[in-house]
Amino acid sequence: MKSILRPALALFILLSLICGVLYPYAVAGIGRLAFPQQADGSMLSHDGKVLGSRLIGQSFSSPQYFWGRPSATSPMPNNAASSGGSNLGPLNPAQIDAVKGRIEALKAADPDNTAAIPVDLVTTSASGLDPDISLAAAYYQVPRIARERKLSPQQVRSLIDATTQSMQFGFFGETRVNVLALNLALDRLL
Structure with a gap:
């Protein structure tokens, strides 16, 4: 059970960081740089x-x-x-x-x-x-x-x-x- 749980938990944490933190911040940052007026709500x-x-x-x-x-x-x-x-x-x-x-x-x-x-x-x-x-x-x-x-x-x-x-x-x-x-x-x- 431990052999299955540890990689699953590690994958969950890694994907959460990538999809829940890194990707949104990267998209928001690119949007703010490329379209500052629109990113701030026009x-x-x-x-x-x-x-x-x-x-x-x-x-x-x-x-x-x-x-x-x-x-x-x-x-x-x-x-x-x-x-x-x-x-x-x-x-x-x-x-x-x-x-x-x-x-x-x-x-x-x-x-x-x-x-x-x-x-x-x-x-x-x-x-x-x-x-x-x-x-x-x-x-x-x-x-x-x-x-x-x-x-x-x-x-x-x-x-x-x-x-x-x-x-x-x-x-x-x-x-x-x-x-x-x-x-x-x-x-x-x-």
């Missing part, structure tokens, strides 16, 4: 204070800020510990009511805006953590932002254009705007 800061991550959406409800995609996470929106969609289908009455409520909120915040409401402003994503919105969703909010901030619509559109991110590698995803980065740039204007 944090965005303003005046030396960290305000959030470029990778996780944040809730903005003030009419003077751009609003991101709604989040289905609980107990609070954009809760990274509870990432996941609502799993409600398009014909589910709860989903229909939620979308109607979001449409009403957008219309109440900007009653003069008669443009079509982009779908990403009224539906949640699969993760519930989307930090980006489409260009259509950003441009839809221009009249409200310009009115609330006392800026010209062209100033707000120029800010959107300056913070626009193109498709990844030229073909993955769609052209988008990071809401937190856009709102920080908006604050810097003033």
Whole structure:
């Protein structure tokens, strides 16, 4: 029994050190050297204070800020510990009511805006953590932002254009705007 137990225990300890200590530290170290910004969570800061991550959406409800995609996470929106969609289908009455409520909120915040409401402003994503919105969703909010901030619509559109991110590698995803980065740039204007 001792002849079997000793090599098994030695192998267990060796593999635990390799797989549980050496490998994770090596991968983290390489990641920190090769991609320091991403390894630290892609944090965005303003005046030396960290305000959030470029990778996780944040809730903005003030009419003077751009609003991101709604989040289905609980107990609070954009809760990274509870990432996941609502799993409600398009014909589910709860989903229909939620979308109607979001449409009403957008219309109440900007009653003069008669443009079509982009779908990403009224539906949640699969993760519930989307930090980006489409260009259509950003441009839809221009009249409200310009009115609330006392800026010209062209100033707000120029800010959107300056913070626009193109498709990844030229073909993955769609052209988008990071809401937190856009709102920080908006604050810097003033």
